[in-house]
Amino acid sequence: MERIIVEIPHQRRATAFLVNDDIHIIEIAGRAEDFSYQPVTFEDALNLWGDESQIPLDLLSLVKEHGCCIEISNKIKTEWFSPKEAPGILDAALETLFHDLNRGLLLSIDEANEFVSNDQQNIYSGHQMYEAMTAVRKLLKDI
Numbered sequence: 592m593e594r595i596i597v598e599i600p601h602q603r604r605a606t607a608f609l610v611n612d613d614i615h616i617i618e619i620a621g622r623a624e625d626f627s628y629q630p631v632t633f634e635d636a637l638n639l640w641g642d643e644s645q646i647p648l649d650l651l652s653l654v655k656e657h658g659c660c661i662e663i664s665n666k667i668k669t670e671w672f673s674p675k676e677a678p679g680i681l682d683a684a685l686e687t688l689f690h691d692l693n694r695g696l697l698l699s700i701d702e703a704n705e706f707v708s709n710d711q712q713n714i715y716s717g718h719q720m721y722e723a724m725t726a727v728r729k730l731l732k733d734i
Contacts, residue, residue, distance in 0.1 A: 595703045595730060596688070597696040597723050605723035607703075607730045613681045616697075620684035624665040628680045631671065632659045647671075665690075693718045700734075703727050 592612060599605045610616050620626035633654040640646045650671045653660035661677035663670050665687045672678070678686070689695030694717065698706060707728045 593700060593734075595696075595698045595700070595727060597694075597698065597706075597727060598689070598692055599694040599696070599717075599719050599723050600691075601693045601718075605719045605726050607723070607726040609730060609734060616688070617680060617684045620665070620687045624667075624687045624690075626684055626687045627662070627664045628683055629662050630659050630674075631662045696723075698727070700731075703731055707731065 594610050594612075594616075595607055596610055596616070597605065597607045610619065617626070617628075631650070631654060633651075636646045636650055636654055637643065643651065650660065650662075653671050653673055657673050660671045660673055663672065663677070663683045667690065677683075685695065685697060696706075707724050
């Protein structure tokens, strides 16, 4: 299902672009931010770190307690979560894409049409609202 990502940076102009589906969003995060979301077992950690004493303590405790954990990484950081506490892959990819923005939005086509209508306050109001609306309007016109 096609959706629209709206990026509202702190200083540059707001932009909007079309994504095909969740997989497309995850691929964009991978290319732009080296996003990775993968399960890690004790054996995986041992193969990567070489020795149990070298494995970060939070990772070690998770894999020992749960048998595996979810590793979420990007250019800035790597985090580990228990399988139950890990955000979903789409949420993690969006967090990665939006981490250095003032605001990021993921809109369905219907939400995008509502966003550019006169009653957009329920979706977003704030920094660069007019620029964001203009970017979404232009994109909707092109699709």
